[in-house]
Amino acid sequence: MSRLEEKTLSTEPIFEGKIIKVQVDEVELPDGKRSKREIVKHPGAVAILPITKDGKIVMVEQYRKPLERTLVEIPAGKLEPGEDPEQTAHRELEEETGYVCEKLTHIISFYTSPGFANEIVHLYLAEGLSKKENAKAADEDEFVELMEMTLEEAEQYIKENKIADAKTVYAIQYLKLKKGNRL
Structure with a gap:
């Protein structure tokens, strides 16, 4: 103690x-x-950093009601009861983007706001992406637009405040370090 x-x-x-x-x-x-x-x-969540074969980041743009605006984010979603975070990552990647991956690597788990919430986010890197025919549908109350962008474009979106959520900024910084240091 x-x-x-x-x-x-x-x-x-x-x-x-x-x-x-x-x-x-x-x-x-x-x-x-x-x-x-x-x-x-909060039950916890996953966030996925999907990288295409040509090195682009798969993102989603969606409206965030608490902010009264749209944000560009990496795909993410909450854990279902009894669901392993890796299962959630595969499910959310498919539901939000239509992609499946050959390789899923856990990067880190972090708390979003430990001063008042117990939410933990498990961040994964998804590689070897391919579009799945008849992919699982997104939640009925979830509307997203799919985007692909380079690391440089993502960094510009951060500067322009189009990417402004912690999980996505964290993932972009990880990717920048990985690219620079060959992690």
Whole structure:
């Protein structure tokens, strides 16, 4: 047990939705005082960095309601109950892009906002892509436009704030390092 650990004294469920749960925990701080923590529980997600045979990145553009705008992102999706992250990556790649891959490599797993949420994203590199006939359909409430771009184009999209989500920026920086250092 860390000397910085906060002991949970009580948990009050606030909301349970399709994707997230929200709760308020009363905690005992390391100095013995009490405080409240608003916590978002998320099942976890995957993000996929798909690279075509000619070295282009497969991206999706979709509307993000919390931001009231579209973003260009790498394909991603939440884990289903009991689903292994690698299975989710294969499923989401096919559903969002119509591609399947020969090789899927785990890059890293990271927390998106640990100050208030437990969401973890498992980032994968997908290589050896091929279009699948009769690919799995995207979720019925999900509308995306497929794009392919070079690393340089992706970096320009970051500068223009067209790519502005952490998972995609992280993936682009990884790819830049990999290209420069031959990781």
